[in-house]
Every structure is written in C-alpha cells, then in structure tokens.
Amino acid sequence: MRVAIAEDSVLLRKGLTLLLEEAGHEVVATAGEAESFLRAVADARPDACVVDVRMPPTFTDEGLRAALLVRDQWPDVGVLVLSQWVEERYATELIAGRPHGVGYLLKDRVADVAEFLDALGRVAEGGSALDPEVVAQLLARSRHPLGDLTPREREVLALMAEGRSNAAIAASLVVGAGAVEKHINNIFTKLGLAPAERDHRRVLAVLRYLGTS
C-alpha cells in the first residue's frame, strides 16, 4: 500500500513512517502542513493518507479541511484522520453522508499497531474506520431510542458503526460468524432498516439511523 502522511510533529511523522514501513507499506510522501500535503497527494496519488487534525498555521482543524478536500477531489484515496481528541461533530463533518474511504481515530490508537494497520487498510479499500469513542458518542446522542436492542446487539451495532466487517466483529466478540449474522439481522429488523450486504453500505445505514447525516 502506498501511503502519504501529514503530521506536523517530526517525532510522530518519523514514528508513523517507521511503523508503516516495518509493516511493508511504502510511504510516498510526508508533509508538515496542509498545503504541501495536498500537493503531495496530487502528485503521488497514494492509496491512503494519514492526516493529523491540528497543523500549522492556526493549529485548529487544518487537517480536517485537507482531508475533506482529498475526499472530494480524489475519491479513490482513502483518508484516515488522526486526532489527539475525538468529537462527534468532526466525525459528522467528515462523514457527511458518505462514509466511504474515510476514517477518524484517536491518535492513541496508533499504539495498537495491528488495529491501526487494519483501520488504514479498510479506509484504503473504500471502507471506513470510526473511533470507538466517537461511536459511543453517536450512540449516546442517537436520534432514535435504542432501548429495544439487547446489550449484545448494542455491541454489534457499535462495531458496525466503527466500520468493521462481520469477520472482525466475530473475532472481537469471540463468537462465530453465524451468531454475528443473526445479531445483525435482529438489529436491522428491530430498527426497521433495509438489510445491506456490503460493509460500507451497512455503515451508511447505521450512521444515517444514528443521525449523522
């Protein structure tokens, strides 16, 4: 996988580069601020990019705005936004009705290398990756009551909203693929959603239900 990195902290930029290269990926460009990052994406056309939210010059949400530009101009480039904190509002802006090829994770998640690489892979393939903390906020602020769901079904719903596949959900909950499918069918029936086959269509249905679009 060819990856571009936008991160203003030199230490983290180097760390991320090493981490990705050790995992067998190619880091095609690194940048410390949004403008040079966007030029690099235009030139190198990576499969995915990792973008820090806070970058110079204002240190507010440059990374988020750059990520939105990449998402709109090069839809086939996956964008994984990293942030020191996560907020439901940023997630909503980033997804904006089309959770394809985007991700939004706490920076801490980089520490769990395998999970981080899995999320980046999903985003590069056009899937999505939402931080569990964002998903928890989305569930808490849901437009619709979720009281009908069993605790297990809520867990499955949260994992679906994070953008995980059936297999990943099954592995995470230590249950079989059949059980996960059953839970998912129950959730879609209880919430009155039309069943969706492909993973990222499913994420869209779930997020739309929760009220992010």
Added chain:
Amino acid sequence: MSLLRGLVSARTWLAFTHHVAGLFLAIVSFTIVVTGLAVGVALLPLALVGLPVLGLTARFADGFAAAERARFGLLLGAEYPAWPADPARGYRFLLIPRRGTLIGRATRGREAYAVLRLPVSVVTATVTIFVWSVGVVGLTLPLYGGLFPGGGPSFGSHLLTGPKPLVVSGVAGLLFLLAAPPLTRAFASADAALARWLLSPPRDVALEARVTELKVSRERVVDAAEAERRRIERDLHDGAQQRLVALAMELGRAKAKFADDVDAAAALVDQAHTEAKAALVELRDLVRGVHPPVLTDRGLDAALSGLAARCPVPVDLQVEVPVRPRPAVEAVAYFTVAEALTNVAKHSRASHVRVVVDGGPGPASTLNIVISDDGIGGANAAGAGLTGLADRIAGIDGALSVESPPGGPTIISAVLPCV
C-alpha cells in the same frame, strides 16, 4: 385608537390601583413617622429616652421603604436599586439606632418619603379619581339625565334641561375620559421618580457599592484561577507524570532483562505499553478539563454536544445561539454545563437532564443557560464545585442561581452578559 386602548390597558388600571392604595398607605406612614419623629425628638433631652422611639421610627421607615419597593415593582414595573449594606447602620440592643441609622442619608430619605407620601398621594389620588369620575358621569349623563325629578340634573341652583346641556356634558365626559389614562400613568411615572429619588442611593453611593462588589468578585476570580492552576498541577503530578515514571521504569527493567530473559522482558514491554496508553487517556481528559479544543474550533453547540454525549445520564440538549459570544463567555458557559452535568452524574440519581442554552450577542445581549434534572435535589450551592462556578460567572458579571430542594428537582440557571 391608542387613546381608547389606554382606557382598558392593564398598565392604566394597575397605576390607578397604585394611586388609590397609595393614599391609604400614605395616611398610615405619615401618621406613624410624623408622630414618631415628634415624640422621639421631644424626649431626647430626657436622658436620651427618645432614642428608642427614633429607632422604632427608622425601623418603620425601613420596612415601609421595602414594602413600597415591592408595590412599585408589582403595580408599575418600576425597579430602582436598594441601598447597599452599610456597617455604620443598624441598631444596638434592638432599638437604639446607630449613628448611620439615626441621621444617615438612607434613613433621612426614607422618613422624608414616608411623610411626603401623604401630600403627594392626596393630590395624585384625588385628581385621578376626580378625572375618572367626571369622565364616566359626564359621558353617561345623557342616558339617564331625563329621569331626574324636575326633568334634569341640577348643579346647585341650576337645573339642566333640554338636549343642549346633555350633549355638552357627554362631550366633556368623553374628553375627561380620554385624558384620564395618560394622566393616571403620568402621575405613576412621577411617583416612581419620587421613590427613586428618595428611596434609592445617590449615584456616588451606588458606584461605591459597585466598586466594592467588583473588588470582591475580582478577588474571587483570581482565587478561583489560582485554585484551578493548583488542581491542574496536582492532576498532572498524580496522573500522567506518575504513569510516565512507571513507564520509564518498566522499559528500563525490560532493557536489562532482554539479555537473559526475553519472555519477562516482553511482559514488561507489554505492561509499559498499557501504561503509556493510560497516560494518554489521562492527559486527554485533563486537556479537555482545561479548555476543550472543539469549543474554540466549532463553538458551544459542538462542544456541548460532545459533553452531552459523554454524560452517563441521557441529556436532552437544545442550543440556540445564532451569534458566537466572545471566547470568555463561551468558556464560562461550557464549564457551567460541564460542572452541572458532572454533579448530575455524581449526585442527582436523575434519569434525565435537560440543557437549554439560548440568547447570545444581539438583541437579547445575554446568554441564558438552564440545566434541569429529575433527580433527588439537595445540591449544595456552597460546595466547592458550585462556588468555583459562581466565582467564574461573577468574573464576567453574570449570575448563577441554584434551586435544589430536597427531593428535587434541581434547576441550575446562569445568565451571562454578552456585551
């Protein structure tokens, strides 16, 4: 049209009630204060026996001033500032007035008001009643003028008969009736001006009180900021700093073990990894407690939305603030809601919280925050959290109110000026 509307408007009739009630109150206040002052002064040469009488009189004038304040507010909607608390005022042994009470400006104004009330009310009440009565009688006279014995009403020795005097009477009545409402209200305004002049402190005293208030609130804000800095220092020291020390230690031990016991070293690295992630979580929570970045980036709505989402009790959040207030006001508003929600989660046993934020810069010029829950109440407004919050709010000249009777519900509201 507006003249006719004046006849039935609530303002007119509240003012009318005010004048009539004022006359009766005036008789009482005049009698008591004039008698009290006369007797008190007369008895002063007798070993100061008059002092308690003057004290009682001052007490009455105090109470009367407070009652009048309430009456003006209730009937006329006229508000005026009260005298600030003054240590030179008060009583010894219940009835012996202190110097400030005996001859102070506040007492002089109140006693003068209690006396002046009577002549003023005599004029306003009688003129008001007279104008209204003439209006009503004059206007309705044509309806029943013919029923009087002798064919018409008589004024002294004049007997009014025939249509002409009745028409004149009707027109005059109408004019009086149209003049009555504006006159009633003008008297009310004059009355309010009198009360403001005699019962509220002059500008210099009011300003002095304001300076004292600002000085106290400034001290409290500085103290609150200092306490906050100490809290941050403590949190950093007890939390993230300790974790980083532990982390460095574990990595050091792992480094030493790698040569002979790789498994033990791997376990230590694993532990250090966990420690590092926990330190990150603690630092993030700490940063959010100091100033949430999303508040600067996206404003109150987004920041409160995140706050509501993290609250374990379901929050019904409604934010209608079309124009963003200045950062200091936004921050105080955010921490007001944060503190209230923390209390709800910790103490209230509520099943539901409602947060409403509206207003902001513009016509309203205040930002209004109300947080209400269905919990058990009994919140302590003197507790550390709410006092700190009150100090912060006072620092931007806002006001905090906490209503939390035992058994609930708790309603916390804050009004923050945005100018």
